[in-house]
Amino acid sequence: xxxxxxxxxxxxxxxxxxxxxxxxxxxxxxxxxxxxxxxxxxxxxxxxxxxxxxxxxxxxxxxxxxxxxxxxxxxxxxxxxxxxxxxxxxxxxxxxxxxxxxxxxxxxxxxxxxxxxxxxxxxxxxxxxxxxxxxxxxxxxxxxxxxxxxxxxxxxxxxxxxxxxxxxxxxxxxxxxxxxxxxxxxxxxxxxxxxxxxxxxxxxxxxxxxxxxxxxxxxxxxxxxxxxxxxxxxxxxxxxxxxxxxxxxxxxxxxxxxxxxxxxxxxxxxxxxxxxxxxxxxxxxxxxxxxxxxxxxxxxxxxxxxxxxxxxxxxxxxxxxxxxxxxxxxxxxxxxxxxxxxxxxxxxxxxxxxxxxxxxxxxxxxxxxxxxxxxxxxxxxxxxxxxxxxxxxxxxxxxxxxxxxxxxxxxx
Numbered sequence: 148x149x150x151x152x153x154x155x156x157x158x159x160x161x162x163x164x165x166x167x168x169x170x171x172x173x174x175x176x177x178x179x180x181x182x183x184x185x186x187x188x189x190x191x192x193x194x195x196x197x198x199x200x201x202x203x204x205x206x207x208x209x210x211x212x213x214x215x216x217x218x219x220x221x222x223x224x225x226x227x228x229x230x231x232x233x234x235x236x237x238x239x240x241x242x243x244x245x246x247x248x249x250x251x252x253x254x255x256x257x258x259x260x261x262x263x264x265x266x267x268x269x270x271x272x273x274x275x276x277x278x279x280x281x282x283x284x285x286x287x288x289x290x291x292x293x294x295x296x297x298x299x300x301x302x303x304x305x306x307x308x309x310x311x312x313x314x315x316x317x318x319x320x321x322x323x324x325x326x327x328x329x330x331x332x333x334x335x336x337x338x339x340x341x342x343x344x345x346x347x348x349x350x351x352x353x354x355x356x357x358x359x360x361x362x363x364x365x366x367x368x369x370x371x372x373x374x375x376x377x378x379x380x381x382x383x384x385x386x387x388x389x390x391x392x393x394x395x396x397x398x399x400x401x402x403x404x405x406x407x408x409x410x411x412x413x414x415x416x417x418x419x420x421x422x423x424x425x426x427x428x429x430x431x432x433x434x435x436x437x438x439x440x441x442x443x444x445x446x447x448x449x450x451x452x453x454x455x456x457x458x459x460x461x462x463x464x465x466x467x468x469x470x471x472x473x474x475x476x477x478x479x480x481x482x483x484x485x486x487x488x489x490x491x492x493x494x495x496x497x498x499x500x501x502x503x504x505x506x507x508x509x510x511x512x513x514x515x516x517x518x519x520x521x522x523x524x525x526x527x528x529x530x531x532x533x534x535x536x537x538x539x540x541x542x543x544x545x546x547x548x549x550x551x552x553x554x555x556x557x558x559x
Contacts, residue, residue: 157185158233159215161226164208165190167264184233185216210261224250224257255465281322285315289485302552305490312482316346316453323456324348343418344411344428346449354424360416368412375405383558395545398553407447436521438509438528450479469510476506487544494541501538505531 161181164170178188191207202212202220213226221229228244231237244253288311296307317340325331331352339351378401386394411428418425428448435441443451454475462471480499488494508531511517517524540549 157216159186159213159229161186161188161230162191162194162207162212162214163188164211164264165192169264170211180234181230186213186230186233210257223261224253227257228253251462251466251470255462258465281319284318285312288312288315293489300551300555301490301492302548302555305486305548308486308490312486313344314340317348320346320348320453320456324352329353338418343414343425344449345425346452347424350424351418355422356419356424357422358419360419365416368409368416371404372409372413375401375403375409377401379405379553379558383553391546391550392542394553395549396540398549398558399540399545435525435528437524438505438512438531441528441532442505442509454478472509473503473506476502483539487540487548491541491544491547493543493547497538497541501535504535504538 161178163174174188182188191212195207210223211226213221213229215221215229224244228241228250231244232241244250289308292304292307292311296304299307321336321339325348335352339348343351345351379398380401382401383394383398386397388394408429415425415427426448430445430448432441432445435445458475458478459471462474466474477499480502483498483502484495487498488496508527512524512527517527
């Protein structure tokens, strides 16, 4: 199907790469659908030889181009969306693909395919192919928990969901860290998988440090662990039995202090004492000077490392930084929905709202009138963090998950 000068296209001309086997097959199989709607297909190599385009040849060859009847040039994903919009049953896809976030995703997907289009038939290999099984546990294990363990106690269901997500992320990061020729000792791999909550496998497995933790840090970690245990074992029981929310929130604070700030810090000290790179998961979040400082450096480094490696870096080349930021917090909200509102059977949407609020707050605090006033920046950060915190742990979660869990452990 090529351009015919005697019968100019009614809606536009599509220039495709005739040297690409995948492109030729797509034109041969599906080109007639669009040809019937007024589009003609022409190899871009022919247009380059004839000089019938105002675009530099290197750019012209980078992706499929569409010259519309009104002389507009569209490229890549935008060209496909224009083609889809011409077909009745494809029009909803075109409308979805033009939404801001989905449009950026479509551009990224198309760009990846276009850049590797000559390799998709096995004609070449650009670097090592990622193993297909690296993502499988992260997808499969939570699904299995949802299918087979839905009717167990909600608090146990929550821990199984968290464990499945944790194990899937561990496997993903381990597989990516071991793609090269270096292979760590199996004992170190075991320690990373089961005895360290961090998600930076390359750092833990292959980097070393000569610095040893000081005594004061050991005492601080032990103190936080004991304080968390004291809150869980003693402070919860100080509330009357009918004060459900105070009891539940006190228990949650104690558990976070016991695990995230105490036990995980002790694990960090143990591994650093042995010369491994294992910085604490929590880095004095109360000292945060802004939302960026809180979420980017001080709170839950493990999740920050995951989002940086698997969301920010891949998508930042194709999407606006604000869009990537909101997408990362949306993903965090959905993960918290899975482990909070699904076991609780209520409060759906509130954790997502909380994290989207954090993302919006990060964007707002970059305004000059906030950023240049340290005290205002810190005040704004803690207002955004604390005021909507009830959305993060809604009442059904406290009553249906946290309180029964405390009761199961004999905390009355």
